Amino acid sequence: MTGSRAGDYRILHEAALRDYLAGVPNLAAVLGGAPASWVITEVGDGNLNLVFIVKGAGGGVAVKQALPYVRLVGESWPLPLSRAHYEYLALSRQAHLAPGLVPALLHHNEPLALTVMELLEPHIIMRKGLVAGTHYPRFVSDVTNFMARTLFFTSDLALSAAEKKEGIAAFAGNHALCKITEDLIFTDPYRVAVQNHWTVPYLNTFAASLRADMELHVAVSRLKLKFMASPEALLHGDLHTGSIMVTEGQTRVIDPEFAFYGPMGFDVGAVLANLLMAYFASAGHERSPGERRAFEGWVLETVEQVWSEFAQKFLDLWRTDAKGDAYPATLFAGEKGAARLEAERQAYIQRLFGDAVGFAGAKINRRIFGLAHNIDFELIEDPRRRAISEARAVRLARAMLVETTTFQTIADVTGAARGLRDWMPEFSN
The missing domain is CATH 3.30.200.20 (Phosphorylase Kinase; domain 1)
Structure with a gap:
């Protein structure tokens, strides 16, 4: 300094x-x-x-x-x-x-x-590599280590109540960046907003549907409330594939200027959403039919592994490093207490999964109808092909937001994505 x-x-x-x-x-x-x-x-x-x-x-x-x-x-x-x-x-x-x-x-x-x-060299922005169809074998291990450790060790599971509150206070002034998220992700795509844009005319009816769908409005508003009112851990706050730099052997997470204390599922959902968008965008980058199927299979495997490895690492940390004021050990003594606490850990991680599914849906919608889009879709030059890929993603996003409880496992998510890979929206006929 x-x-x-x-x-x-x-x-x-x-x-x-x-x-x-x-x-x-x-x-x-x-x-x-x-x-x-x-x-x-x-x-x-x-x-x-x-x-x-x-x-x-x-x-x-x-x-x-x-x-x-x-x-x-x-x-x-x-x-x-x-x-x-x-x-x-x-x-x-x-x-x-x-x-x-x-x-x-x-x-x-x-x-x-x-x-x-x-200076990170020869690293590139991961999103650019995914557009090119590149595989990153270290990504799952690295990003799940990052999420599990940064989320667990800044939570009440690892910290005393005083330490946690001091952490919240240290980032409480970052409300202007939080306001951007609150508006651009949870509000603007669902109303008329001057900065919204989408692939016209193909997605016009989809955009109108977002503005009229009251079930969707309720679902996204519940997530917005959770985002504003649940300081579970220190979040990166913008953990997408444009904020990750990679080589085949290294991963670096950058740009945490949106950092604040919020719901853990927001960071996890952001990673899942961006991988799912890469999956749906892939067909639009094909030069010949089916040439990227192997890559798409790898992306969906990666989605599954990101959740499963994150959940396992987070739970392992809870079992070995739980020094916080939440779930005090004195309340779970003996074999009966240990078994009950383990059941509670599983219930906790399942609730976190539900949050991640919902937040992922919200992230997908904002990248297609809101202010800031991503190159996964934007680099598809033919607007009709682009809109087909986007419409598939939007259909999954609505289900993730409104029918969250139907996704009990990460395989349910990838299965639904796979089922939409060749779905053709009406405008494409």
């Missing part, structure tokens, strides 16, 4: 960033060589921030600076710079709880809303 004053914020473009980095000795040492020789490239393709890759003779760094507004929209949508502080705080805690699964932090300047991290 530098000695900058609160009034020192300014947007650092290439020349100013070069001077700034040159003035931070440890960063200049990482980059090496003369500052004038450093190559600075702005690569931010997200919705909110500036992101630079800086390379010198000795190495490289990634630099992220928050803008005082939503980059995707512009200055008409102001956003507090404090989100950079919460992102730094979240990355610090995640690095402690899930070592090796987030980028190493090299420098943070709170007044400038700027963070410098290790």
Whole structure:
């Protein structure tokens, strides 16, 4: 952290960033060589921030600076710079709880809303790899370690009540980012909102149905209430395949600026939703019929493994590291108590699964009808083909939201997805 004053914020473009980095000795040492020789490239393709890759003779760094507004929209949508502080705080805690699964932090300047991290190379954004049909054999193990450890160890199962409340307080000020989620995921897709958009004209009737479906409105509103009122653990808050960088042998979770204490199923559901969208989008990227079937099979296997391995790891941590104030051991003494507590653990994880299923449905709808879409669908050039893939995903999403209890296992989810793989919506006839 530098000695900058609160009034020192300014947007650092290439020349100013070069001077700034040159003035931070440890960063200049990482980059090496003369500052004038450093190559600075702005690569931010997200919705909110500036992101630079800086390379010198000795190495490289990634630099992220928050803008005082939503980059995707512009200055008409102001956003507090404090989100950079919460992102730094979240990355610090995640690095402690899930070592090796987030980028190493090299420098943070709170007044400038700027963070410098290790440069992840040759990692790519996972979503881009999925569009290309790439398999990632380490992903399941890594992402389930990340979720199980960051969620369990920030919950009442691992922490004293005082420690947990201090954690909630530390992130309570990140309400502006929570408000974005509350509106863009749980509210706007189900009403007329100026920033909504979808694949027209093919999905017009689907969009109208979302606005008229009262059962869907009730289901998504219950999830919104849970999101706002259930501080179960420290969430990443935006854990999608665009916030994960991968190689075939490594996984790194990035961009936790939406971090706050909320329901665990939100993070888990976000991962499941994005894999399911990759599955449905795959057909739209085919150059010949059926060429991506093997990849699609791998994606659905991955969906199943993400849930099953997460659940197993979370339960194992509960059995070995339950030092929190919830479920005190003195109430579950002896064989009878141990058996009853184990049954309660299974019931707990089943409730978490139901939450994840519902949140996954909400995540799918927002990416198809809301403000910020994803490239899984958007890179399908033919709008009719794109809409077919999207309509299949939307049909599953409604079932996950309104008929959540019919999905008792993750195989129920993947089976329903598989059953919709070749379903043709009416507009396609």
